[in-house]
Amino acid sequence: KNQVEQSPQSLIILEGKNCTLQCNYTVSPFSNLRWYKQDTGRGPVSLTIMTFSENTKSNGRYTATLDADTKQSSLHITASQLSDSASYICVVSRSNDYKLSFGAGTTVTVRA
Amino acid sequence: NAGVTQTPKFRVLKTGQSMTLLCAQDMNHEYMYWYRQDPGMGLRLIHYSVGEGTTAKGEVPDGYNVSRLKKQNFLLGLESAAPSQTSVYFCASSPGGVLKLYNEQFFGPGTRLTVL
Numbered sequence: 001k002n003q004v005e006q007s008p009q010s011l012i013i014l015e016g017k018n019c020t021l022q023c024n025y026t027v028s029p030f031s032n033l034r035w036y037k038q039d040t041g042r043g044p045v046s047l048t049i050m051t052f053s054e055n056t057k058s059n060g061r062y063t064a065t066l067d068a069d070t071k072q073s074s075l076h077i078t079a080s081q082l083s084d085s086a087s088y089i090c091v092v093s094r095s096n097d098y099k100l101s102f103g104a105g106t107t108v109t110v111r112a
Numbered sequence: 113n114a115g116v117t118q119t120p121k122f123r124v125l126k127t128g129q130s131m132t133l134l135c136a137q138d139m140n141h142e143y144m145y146w147y148r149q150d151p152g153m154g155l156r157l158i159h160y161s162v163g164e165g166t167t168a169k170g171e172v173p174d175g176y177n178v179s180r181l182k183k184q185n186f187l188l189g190l191e192s193a194a195p196s197q198t199s200v201y202f203c204a205s206s207p208g209g210v211l212k213l214y215n216e217q218f219f220g221p222g223t224r225l226t227v228l
Contacts, residue, residue, distance in 0.1 A: 004154060034216070043116070043202050043219030044155075089154070099170070100217065102154030 003027045006090050006103035013080055014111055021106045023073040023090030031095035035064050035075045038087040038105065047075070047088075080110045114138055116220035118203050124226045125193045133188040133223050135203030142208030144186040145170075145217065146178060148199040155202065161186055162208065193227045200224050 004025045013019045025033070032051045036044035048057045048064040050073070057064050061078045077084055090103040119134045135144065142163050147155040157170030161180040175197060177189045186205075190197060201223045206215040 009152075041222070043204070043221050045219070046216045049216070099157060099160075100155075102156075104152055104154050 003101045004090055004092050004103040006088075006106050008106060009104070010107040010109070012109045012111060015080060015082060017080055019077050019080060019108065021075045021077075021088055021090075021108070023075070023103055025071050025073070025090070025092045025101070025103075027092040027094055027101045029095040030068060030071075031093040033064075033066055033073050033093070034091045035062070035073075036089040036091055038089055040086070044089055077108070080108075082110050082112060084108060085110045116203055116205055116218050118201075118220040118223050120223060121221070122224050124228065125190075126228050127194060129193050130189070130191050131193065131225075132190075133201055133203075133225075135186045135188070135205075135220060136184055137186075137203075137205040137218070138184065139205060139207075139218065140183070141205035141218070142183075143206045143215070144180065145204045145206075146176070146186065146188045147202045147204065148172065149202060149222075150199050158188065158201075193225075195227045198225060198227045 007022045034049045035047045037047050038044040047062050048059050050057050050066040052068050055066050063076045066073045087105040087107045089105045092101045116137045145160040146158040149155050156172045158176050159178040161167045164183040167178045179187045203220040204217040206217045
């Protein structure tokens with residue numbers, strides 16, 4: 001069973017609109033959570049990282065939130081652009097080793 | 113500064129053939145990783161290395177071997193390819209050290225492998 005579940009699997013939004021992606025995890029003991037962006041045909045690139053004590057982190061139009069009590073995170077994209085079309089992957093790290101647990105990703109398509 | 117590079121970008125093999133995927137990084141990172149990415153699934157760790165001359169098994173190591181003879185290179189080998197190994201393979205590296213638990217992993221562009 002995957003320890004990192006993402007929803008929705010995919011979504012389509014119009015340029016300029018906002019959207020929110022969800023990530024639920026069961027990874028324990030928790031160290032940090034990253035959101036990666038993966039463009040088609042490319043490797044993932046880190047957007048944000050949050051540790052246990054952080055509940056929000058922004059990177060431009062991307063804002064990530066973390067609720068360590070409920071083990072949930074979200075990634076909010078504001079004023080979407082065509083270049084936001086990509087897969088967004090939630091990645092959770094354990095505090096006892098350096099291995100990562102990856103979600104399956106949410107594919108975002110931004111239409112003009 | 114090229115970051116993480118992978119060779120080749122695409123490859124088609126017949127069942128039973130062998131091949132080696134090459135990963136190179138120019139960031140002087142200690143840790144290197146090989147993942148596979150399949151549709152509808154998260155990236156899965158095949159093998160990893162925490163330093164030159166060391167390797168260890170990840171989540172899905174069967175059918176693969178690795179070597180880390182030089183710090184900057186990490187090779188992934190398939191001795192006898194099977195259709196189940198059709199996938200996109202990603203190499204990654206991270207600095208390691210005392211902050212290794214917070215280290216970002218930097219990914220290469222991937223190798224798309226098809227086994228017929």
